[in-house]
Amino acid sequence: MEIHTDIYLGDSKDQLARLAVDSVDLIVTSPPYADQRKDTYGGIHHDKYVEWFLPISGQLLRVLKPTGTFILNIKEKVVDGERSTYVMELIIAMRKQGWLWTEEFIWHKKNSYPGKWPNRFRDSWERLLQFNKNRHFNMYQEEVMVPMGDWAKARLKKLSDTDKIRDTSKVGSGFGKNISNWIDRGKAYPTNVLHLATECNNKNHSAAFPEELPEWFIKLFTKRLDTVLDPFMGSGTTLMVANKMQRHSIGIDIVPEYCDMVKQQLRPIELYLL
Ligand SMILES: C[S@@+](CC[C@H](N)C(=O)[O-])C[C@H]1O[C@@H](n2cnc3c(N)ncnc32)[C@H](O)[C@@H]1O
Structure with a gap:
């Protein structure tokens, strides 16, 4: 079975x-964030970010299947003592462009560097925004279930009366819960917070994803032989992981060295799969 990888410079x-x-x-x-990493590959001013990104998200809207999903890793920086609003402006502009903003996951960076700032604490999370073309999209939730673990031991030991019947949601969502249903189950669905360490040292890129990040979304939103795209591929983490998981992949980067590096690294994996 041949897995295709296409890299565009x-x-x-x-x-x-x-x-x-x-x-x-x-x-x-994970595109370059506004005004970040100017020395490495050129930053975009936060006032110009939406204008810069919209033609790209317009193309992404065109190439994504109606059942597909777009996960955008981004985080607003602090400008003059305030959080910049460009991510919020981008979400609003993308909705006008035709995207649905269906979910927001949080990447909790477990090993972010300690530090001291006069009016804020250490930044240890980033946004993973989910966009779709339709309300009905492919999602394989069973693929990312987590062990019940200690939560089950502590919580299920002392069930209250409401826990044993279907408890109508207090927030009017229409969903309830019957916690006793979870007794004897080994696994539960995860939350929308991903606790992952950052990764920089073992890659030739200053802002590489930890492999678990694309892996989790590839499991959740694709099947074997589906196609995964990273239009800002950097060191190619998304492509490597997609390849190992037997998904076709497409990567784009503006820096020739990154494209060459990814091609070199992917070659042995491709040969192995042929
Ligand atoms: C944050 S890094 C991505 C890192 C990647 N997730 C990884 O695991 O290595 C963003 C990448 O976007 C690339 N880039 C910046 N502007 C671009 C553009 N207009 N088109 C394509 N790639 C671009 C940069 O060269 C950089 O490698």
Whole structure:
């Protein structure tokens, strides 16, 4: 069985035009954040970020299948003592562009560096925004279930009366819970918070994903032989993981060295799978 990997060198805005309409099952990506890492690959001013990103998200909307999902890793920085609002402005602009903003996951960076700031604490999380084209999209929740663990031992030992019947949601969501249903079950669904360490040292890139991050979303939103795209691939973490999980992958980066590096690293994996 052959797993395809396509790597394109250039600006995503232009390169994405080469991909077919409705051809991608999952997009997982971390674009440069506003004004960040200027020395490495050029920052975009936070006032110009939405204007810069919209042509790219327009192309992503075109190439994503109607059943597909787009996961965008992003975090607003502090400008003049205030959090910049460009991420919020981007969400609103993307909704106008035709995207549904379906969910927001939090990446809790378990090992972020300690530090001291006069008016804030250590930043240890980033946003993982989920966008879709439709309300009904492919999602394989059983693939990311977690062991019940200690929560079950402590919580299920002392069931209250409301725990034993279906308890109508107090927030009017229409969903209730019957906690006793979970007795004797080995696994539960996870929350929308991902507790993952950051990863920089063992990759030739200053802002690489930990492998578990694309892995979790690839499990949740794709099946074997589906296609995963990272339009800002950097060191190619998304592509490597997709490849190992037997998904086709497409990567784009504007820096030639990253494209060469990813091609070199992917070669042995591709040969192994052929
Ligand atoms: C935050 S890094 C991605 C890191 C990646 N997730 C990894 O695991 O290594 C963003 C990448 O986007 C690339 N980039 C910046 N502007 C771009 C553009 N207009 N088109 C394509 N790639 C771009 C940079 O070269 C950089 O490698």
